[in-house]
Amino acid sequence: xxxxxxxxxxxxxxxxxxxxxxxxxxxxxxxxxxxxxxxxxxxxxxxxxxxxxxxxxxxxxxxxxxxxxxxxxxxxxxxxxxxxxxxxxxxxxxxxxxxxxxxxxxxxxxxxxxxxxxxxxxxxxxxxxxxxxxxxxxxxxxxxxxxxxxxxxxxxxxxxxxxxxxxxxxxxxxxxxxxxxxxxxxxxxxxxxxxxxxxxxxxxxxxxxxxxxxxxxxxxxxxxxxxxxxxxxxxxxxxxxxxxxxxxxxxxxxxxxxxxxxxxxxxxxxxxxxxxxxxxxxxxxxxxxxxxxxxxxxxxxxxxxxxxxxxxxxxxxxxxxxxxxxxxxxxxxxxxxxxxxxxxxxxxxxxxxxxxxxxxxxxxxxxxxxxxxxxxxxxxxxxxxxxxxxxxxxxxxxxxxxxxxxxxxxxxxxxxxxxxxxxxxxxxxxxxx
Amino acid sequence: xxxxxxxxxxxxxxxxxxxxxxxxxxxxxxxxxxxxxxxxxxxxxxxxxxxxxxxxxxxxxxxxxxxxxxxxxxxxxxxxxxxxxxxxxxxxxxxxxxxxxxxxxxxxxxxxxxxxxxxxxxxxxxxxxxxxxxxxxxxxxxxxxxxxxxxxxxxxxxxxxxxxxxxxxxxxxxxxxxxxxxxxxxxxxxxxxxxxxxxxxxxxxxxxxxxxxxxxxxxxxxxxxxxxxxxxxxxxxxxxxxxxxxxxxxxxxxxxxxxxxxxxxxxxxxxxxxxxxxxxxxxxxxxxxxxxxxxxxxxxxxxxxxxxxxxxxxxxxxxxxxxxx
Numbered sequence: 001x002x003x004x005x006x007x008x009x010x011x012x013x014x015x016x017x018x019x020x021x022x023x024x025x026x027x028x029x030x031x032x033x034x035x036x037x038x039x040x041x042x043x044x045x046x047x048x049x050x051x052x053x054x055x056x057x058x059x060x061x062x063x064x065x066x067x068x069x070x071x072x073x074x075x076x077x078x079x080x081x082x083x084x085x086x087x088x089x090x091x092x093x094x095x096x097x098x099x100x101x102x103x104x105x106x107x108x109x110x111x112x113x114x115x116x117x118x119x120x121x122x123x124x125x126x127x128x129x130x131x132x133x134x135x136x137x138x139x140x141x142x143x144x145x146x147x148x149x150x151x152x153x154x155x156x157x158x159x160x161x162x163x164x165x166x167x168x169x170x171x172x173x174x175x176x177x178x179x180x181x182x183x184x185x186x187x188x189x190x191x192x193x194x195x196x197x198x199x200x201x202x203x204x205x206x207x208x209x210x211x212x213x214x215x216x217x218x219x220x221x222x223x224x225x226x227x228x229x230x231x232x233x234x235x236x237x238x239x240x241x242x243x244x245x246x247x248x249x250x251x252x253x254x255x256x257x258x259x260x261x262x263x264x265x266x267x268x269x270x271x272x273x274x275x276x277x278x279x280x281x282x283x284x285x286x287x288x289x290x291x292x293x294x295x296x297x298x299x300x301x302x303x304x305x306x307x308x309x310x311x312x313x314x315x316x317x318x319x320x321x322x323x324x325x326x327x328x329x330x331x332x333x334x335x336x337x338x339x340x341x342x343x344x345x346x347x348x349x350x351x352x353x354x355x356x357x358x359x360x361x362x363x364x365x366x367x368x369x370x371x372x373x374x375x376x377x378x379x380x381x382x383x384x385x386x387x388x389x390x391x392x393x394x395x396x397x398x399x400x401x402x403x404x405x406x407x408x409x410x411x412x413x414x415x416x417x418x419x420x421x422x423x424x425x426x427x428x429x430x431x432x433x
Numbered sequence: 434x435x436x437x438x439x440x441x442x443x444x445x446x447x448x449x450x451x452x453x454x455x456x457x458x459x460x461x462x463x464x465x466x467x468x469x470x471x472x473x474x475x476x477x478x479x480x481x482x483x484x485x486x487x488x489x490x491x492x493x494x495x496x497x498x499x500x501x502x503x504x505x506x507x508x509x510x511x512x513x514x515x516x517x518x519x520x521x522x523x524x525x526x527x528x529x530x531x532x533x534x535x536x537x538x539x540x541x542x543x544x545x546x547x548x549x550x551x552x553x554x555x556x557x558x559x560x561x562x563x564x565x566x567x568x569x570x571x572x573x574x575x576x577x578x579x580x581x582x583x584x585x586x587x588x589x590x591x592x593x594x595x596x597x598x599x600x601x602x603x604x605x606x607x608x609x610x611x612x613x614x615x616x617x618x619x620x621x622x623x624x625x626x627x628x629x630x631x632x633x634x635x636x637x638x639x640x641x642x643x644x645x646x647x648x649x650x651x652x653x654x655x656x657x658x659x660x661x662x663x664x665x666x667x668x669x670x671x672x673x674x675x676x677x678x679x680x681x682x683x684x685x686x687x688x689x690x691x692x693x694x695x696x697x698x699x700x701x702x703x704x705x706x707x708x709x710x711x712x713x714x715x716x717x718x719x720x721x722x723x724x725x726x727x728x729x730x731x732x733x734x735x736x737x738x739x740x741x742x743x744x745x746x747x748x749x750x751x752x753x754x755x756x757x758x
Contacts, residue, residue: 074721099724197704197722254592257615260707262591270595277595399723408708413618 007073032061033335039090042068044289052351056342062335071195081107083331093394094129097326101132107329108135112337112342126361129390138326141343142358145378146321147209147309151283159184166307173310187253190278192267195392200405202264204393210239211238212319213312219385224392230425245417253278256412265290285378289357292335300374306380320385517731530710536624537692544632545688549639550751558618570637582702584630588616620708631698639684646680686747693739712736
């Protein structure tokens with residue numbers, strides 16, 4: 001190659017490179033900012049969330065780019081490690097929120113939201129749960145009541161049980177499901193704990209319900225704060241109370257194989273089949289949107305109804321496990337602040353409430369916003385809860401919560417291992433995992 | 434529609450070749466200006482330079498960093514020596530994961546090879562070889578994740594009496610009149626159910642390669658054996674298999690590495706629950722569920738140590754082959 005030809009090749013190459021640079025990306029001209037938002041919601045829940053942010057998008061001209069993932073934890077960890085967190089994200093729970101906050105990954109929301117409005121519109125517990133080291137880092141955009149017991153009013157009467165006045169105590173409950181068993185020779189309960197990487201969590205809800213009502217709110221709060229041993233007799237009793245139902249193939253549809261292999265979102269299916277395979281289903285209030293997804297003709301009240309988990313120790317009457325969906329900000333921007341603020345307002349939360357499947361933690365979303373009796377009843381339960389205790393599992397850090405989920409699976413698979421499961425959990429707690 | 438990506442695309446399509454050309458011309462320019470006796474020595478280094486930088490950045494550095502992290506505490510702030518390894522290796526669930534990896538190693542590798550050989554030999558003898566091989570090869574086009582989802586449906590379980598939605602249980606209950614089996618839950622069979630899904634994907638690949646090797650065996654050899662009175666089985670075991678041995682080793686070592694890094698199928702189908710966990714899934718769990726970087730890196734190092742003998746074996750074999758040539 002002689003030098004003049006080399007020179008020509010060079011100049012062409014440089015020209016091309018310059019052209020490429022010249023037509024490089026220009027800043028988007030529409031003016032609106034795109035916010036990257038990650039949460040677990042998919043399907044109907046995702047639609048409801050998008051409906052909720054729509055008025056904000058219309059008003060501000062910004063846009064929410066929503067990404068749904070069942071494994072939000074992994075996604076958030078990866079993206080934070082990579083220095084590319086989303087603007088906002090639905091956090092898996094207060095435990096993980098605290099971990100992110102302590103690592104300095106979450107932006108304080110104290111100046112983003114109207115703290116006066118927060119304090120007056122939300123119950124004190126909700127604000128407290130979103131606060132780490134005195135700074136608000138998470139807001140609840142919806143809540144759910146845990147541990148509701150669902151039934152089909154049409155089949156339950158045929159099974160010889162009258163729930164027009166719901167069971168007051170767990171003993172009443174035992175009497176009711178024993179009657180169902182004797183009268184129909186079918187399994188009273190439908191339980192399914194499969195949920196991908198989080199398999200087991202529906203079982204943890206049972207344990208929490210038992211523990212709160214057997215050991216009382218003080219111990220329950222200590223448990224949530226990581227100060228209660230996992231291998232205490234009270235804890236063991238709570239697991240065994242759950243085991244008395246789930247490990248008895250006469251009481252639980254399909255036995256352990258069905259429980260372990262069936263997704264929580266379809267576990268109730270046999271309840272609505274004809275003839276029914278089971279009569280009772282224990283789940284949080286969000287489950288109704290799964291009911292109507294699988295069986296679109298189902299109507300609340302006529303086809304399914306619920307009551308709260310009955311009391312056990314009369315000392316602790318009224319205690320109730322609640323949970324909620326937290327939202328946090330990973331990247332500070334005016335648009336992200338404005339969206340967070342908007343999401344805390346009653347106007348925003350009314351949208352999801354009216355679409356069904358959500359209870360608002362905001363007290364200004366009054367009962368008349370709930371379009372159906374069932375959500376209204378759940379919202380009433382939330383207001384009446386005394387005290388409302390947050391999901392103790394969600395308060396644990398990742399490792400412990402995953403181990404709690406896995407422990408449930410192991411327990412259902414092999415009930416005789418209960419002691420070693422609890423000892424393992426206790427070991428995780430004390431090692432400060 | 435958002436068209437922001439178009440300039441990036443143009444940049445990539447045009448820019449990458451331009452950079453390449455510039456690098457080639459640039460190195461040439463540098464080399465020609467070096468003293469004559471240095472030129473032949475500098476040239477190879479300048480040519481492999483970019484590759485070396487990439488290998489260092491993407492392989493060597495991460496390996497060393499992982500080894501270092503495996504000696505640190507959970508949050509990476511304290512040096513804890515080998516205690517992550519002690520913790521991992523004394524954890525019963527990790528031991529189960531190691532046991533399962535051994536299952537994968539033996540049964541996945543073994544079954545793929547056995548099925549591959551059998552199918553290749555049988556396909557060799559029928560006139561419709563092409564279509565059959567295409568059909569069996571087809572699962573290779575499916576990702577492990579998709580295959581996991583498909584096989585979850587195949588293995589799906591419903592209680593006795595309920596309509597079976599899973600193909601296997603439907604056949605099992607209706608044709609054989611047996612109780613349905615919880616394929617993915619029952620710890621006596623679930624590992625094999627997972628391994629089988631992986632075997633299904635890779636058998637076609639093994640078959641195609643073995644089939645090609647089979648065609649390379651001179652027919653005179655087998656014919657001579659037959660003329661000498663060898664039975665078909667004798668011909669197969671005494672002639673065909675020994676001649677296939679180099680091919681089988683290549684596939685075998687590839688499969689062994691695959692078995693050690695098995696992840697997707699387990700993650701999708703059972704999430705590592707019900708005693709089906711494997712080391713790679715566990716490593717992911719420690720990292721992303723438990724945020725425990727130390728133990729996760731320790732598991733990564735254990736896997737690395739397990740793979741090294743296979744790598745050494747492979748390299749030795751390459752050298753032997755080179756020597757023969």
